[in-house]
Amino acid sequence: MTHSVRRVINSKIHATNSQEAVADIMAWGKRKLSCYVIPANVHLVMTGFWQKSYQTIINHAALVTPDGMLLVWTLRLLGIKNQKRVDAADLMLVCCDRA
Template identity: 40%
Template sequence: MVQILGMRVDPTSYEEATGKAIAWAEAGESRYICVANVHMVMEAYDDPSFRTLVNAADLVTPDGMPLVWMLRRLGHPHQERVYGPELTLRVCEEAARRGVPVGFYGGHPEALEALVGNLKSRFPGLQVVYSYSPPFRALTPEEDKRVTEEINASGARILFVGLGCPKQERWMAEHKGKVRAVMLGVGAAFDFHAGRVRQAPAWMQRMGLEWLFRFFQEPGRLWRRYLKHNPRFLLLVFLELTRMRRFA
């Protein structure tokens, strides 16, 4: 485990993350996995309660390239990106192969329907036993209890959660021990695999420019996030690395 600005990020791989998710699912364990990018690190930096719940996750993968570069700088030279949309595909592929039932919680109703259809077409053996698009408002305690009971009754052992950061991480932490499944907070993977939003070209992803591609797709929604978080992240990481060099 490594900490970046106080938030945990685990050196891991697609194979290791997929293997853990499947093993926990087959054991019927309640776990949650976060896929971390700059946005999540800065949300955790600004909110100690959010940082605590991310640090308590069972696995935190480096989803964003700036976090991959930091892990390499901090003693893990061969670290690669473990990207939420790709991890979704790999977990679904292995779940289909091993007969592990999955579910989906989040997204717009139309996107959720397209997502499930696309994944079942891509992985014919995939058992999708649950899908639900919750309202944008917070659920009442009665509604939340009903949803939790429905997820458990479905038999889903892996639950992909697409509510966006930080909402999905809070939801997973609140439902650990209640939802009898491995919860993966994969955010934008829902829209990507539903075909509603295009992913950045591979070269932009490798260069850490995916944020720029997404910004031009949804400037009205994303400009505040990137304007607020990206410059601060760069400055704070620079100061953190400078302190480390001085200490060494």
């Protein structure tokens, strides 16, 4: 995984797309790595801002995907011009299908 990371109010958000996220998750599973993925929206980012222990959880995730459009737009403003939304429900379904 070599995704660019941008900080949005101290939360790290990975510049990724659905295909890359699925590939990462499948690779971690094949290697039997224990890690977690967070689909992020503004509520999650603000909760991290208000609760530092939650901020730590967010920033230690293996992958934090932009699930909310405001985060997609923010990543675009921060230089990730072609950023798309990574829908959590679709991501889960594809991962389950491939597993």
